[in-house]
Amino acid sequence: MSNLKVNIAGVEFKNPVITASGTFGFGKEYGEFYPLSALGGICTKGLTLKKREGNPPPRVAETYGGMLNSVGLQNPGIEHYLAEDDKRLAKEDVVVIANIAGSTLEDYIAIAERINDSHADMVELNISCPNVKQGGMAFGVLPKNVEEVTRAVKNVCRKPVITKLSPNVSCIADNARAAESGGADAVSLINTLSGMAVNYRTRRPVLANNNGGLSGPCVKPVALKMVWECYNAVKIPIIGLGGITCYTDVLEFMICGARAVQVGTANFSDPTAAYDIAKDLEKYVEENDVDINDLVGTLILN
Amino acid sequence: MKDRQAIVVKNTRVADEIWSMTLRFDDLDEIKGAQFLDIKLPDRSKILRRPFCICDFDAAEKTVEVCYAVVGGGTKVLTEAKEGDKLNVLLPLGNGYSPKGKKIMLIGGGMGAAVLPAVVTANPDKEFYAYIGFANAGKVVLEKQLADNCTNVTVATDDGSYGKKGFVTTVAREAYDAIQPDEIFVCGPEVMYRAIKKTFEGVKTPVYVSLEQRMGCGIGACLVCNCKVKRADGEGYVRVCKDGPVFLLDEVVL
Structure with a gap:
């Protein structure tokens, strides 16, 4: 029987399409184009x-098949x-993931405690932002730091925690394992690749900041390989992202081991992109009579 | 505001490296002066839309004109659009400029002049005095279009090869005392806004400017097109695409 629902750490998603942090604000602008409940x-x-x-x-530079942001x-x-956006989002029939970032371990702990008071369904730990000197990235490079910050947040946070991994590391599978050891309920990957135009x-x-984070269709092959590597390294669910523009991209990510994806x-190319992808996926599972979960990790290596 | 399918009605070169494109829509929302549109390019290697000011529009015909300079790969691709081609366009975007006063001085520098006709078209009950400046005679555009509905249009060129010789900011300042406008609206490069700040120093008339910045989403979500403003609550970034592109010159941190 066709099914598009996925479950990550006990949270049910009506379909595997999630919009990625930093590209969607707090949903207000895109909510003018389509209901977020889609x-x-x-x-x-x-x-x-x-x-x-x-x-x-300038904070943005277009590159071939992608873009850099800073x-x-x-x-x-x-x-x-908490005062402005949380209540509005709580009324929407959609899973809300609060992405949190800090400069120090104490920051992460403090913000994780504050997010307990929100209506957010889950927390995504940003330890991989390449655009701030302190933090973000500093916690995302060495496996021991990934584990430490994940554990510190898990100790205080009552919501399921997703650790978002950076691709700018020597072995992303090691960092996925570290997140899992630290108690992460899921990992998401990849954040942007560090680059320059x-x-x-x-x-x-x-870019005025000189360096930025590369995203868009050009990073998809890197992301697919990393999702596959992590799928083989950890048991916790993986949320895959990097260059997804259409529903077949979503299928590719899920085959490589992603339980859900982020767009x-x-x-930016199309304000209705995530909506269109979700609709196309629905059509796909109906036409092919598949449970989308059956695709996860079914990659057949040559 | 929706994303819409547009049909290219016309796309021709109108001056040195400057093109004009007319797009027809099935449905067109009310347009204010100094709003912009965001075009998805047919070349998929260029993933970001290209924002352009709405140069002029015809509400009855449901057409919008875009006047653009060919400055890079994206605008080059746009010159290849043929009559009958379909383009995906977001519009109208941005806060726009709706003058409150009666007598308005318009100042446009280079492609900044392309914002002005729509301001005039959207406000038929106002009295406009337009000052447009270009590098040389080969770059002059929109003079006739503005002349149709403005009380007066003055053209200046930096090298004097057409109209008055000199920077348009200086030419406009010389005319200011005689006109005594209620408001001034300026569009041009940032260097021109610095020049306006100097030449119009002490002038009490409110000066509005339309800013330009590299954009991502065009609808206020991605925060890449920010510019700095100084307001009562301090200095901070605002979004050119959503909070602007029109701001009071006094509050813009240049």
Whole structure:
């Protein structure tokens, strides 16, 4: 019998399509295009304890088949989120994943405690933002740090925790294992790849921040391989992301081991991208009479 | 606001490296001056939409005109769009500019002039005095289009090869005292806004500017197109695509 529902750490998603953190704000803007309830879930913009202004512009550079961003975790802060966005999102019939980031271990613990008071269904731990000097990435590189920050958050957080992994590491499977050891309920991958765009005329990087995070269709092969590597390394569910633009991309990620996926940069090309993908997936499972869960990890190596 | 299918009605070169494209829609929302649209390019290697100001529009015909300079790969691709081609377009986007006063001075620098005709079309009850400046005679566009509905249009070129010689900011400042406008609206590169700040120093008339920044989503979600403003509650970033593109010059941190 056809089925599109997936379950991650006890949380049921009506379909495996989640919008990726940082590409969807807090759902308000895209909610003008389609009902958020059409999606499996949404990930909020990365939240920090205090409001963050982010990096100076330009913060975006298009590259072949992708783009670099250097937003730098601009966000209104957790208190503003709890007061303004949390209640609005709670009314939507969609799984809400609060993405949280910090500069120190104490930050992560403090924000994880605050998020307990929210209506969010899950928490995604951002330890892989390449655009802020302190934190984010600093916790995402060495397996022992991944484990430490995951455990610290798990100790205080009453919601299921997803650790979001960075691809800018020597072995992402080791970091997935570390997250699992730290108690993560799931992992999501990949965050953006660190990169640079250069203007030959000015001899300067295009981004004011010099470096940025690469996303879009060009990163999909990297992401698929990493999802497969992690699938073979851990038992906890994997949420796959990186360059998904259509429903067949979702099927590829699930075959490589993802239980659900996130759609990010595609939202910029088409505001209705995530909606369209969810609708197309629905059509696919109906036409082929499949349970989407049966696809997970069915990759046949040559 | 929705994403819409547009049909290319016309796409021609109108000046040196400057093109004009007319798009027809089945359905067109009310457009304010200085709003913009966001075009999905047919070339899929270019994943980001390209934002352009709405140069002019015809509500009855449901058409919108885009006047664009060919500056990179994206605009090059756009020149290849033929009559009858379909393009996916988001519009109208941004806060736009709706003048409150009666007598309005418009100042446009280079492609910034492309914002002005829609401001005039959207506000037929106002009195407009337009000052448009270009590098040289080969780059002059939109003079006739503006002349149709403005009280006066003055063209300036940096090298004097057409119209008045000199920067359009200086030419507009010289005319200011005689016109005594209620509001000034400016669109051009950032260097022009710095020049306006200097040449119009001490002038009490509110000056509005339309800002430009590299954009991601175009609808206010991704936070890449920010610019810095100074308001009563302090200095901070705002989104050019959603909170702007029009701001009071006094609050923009240049």
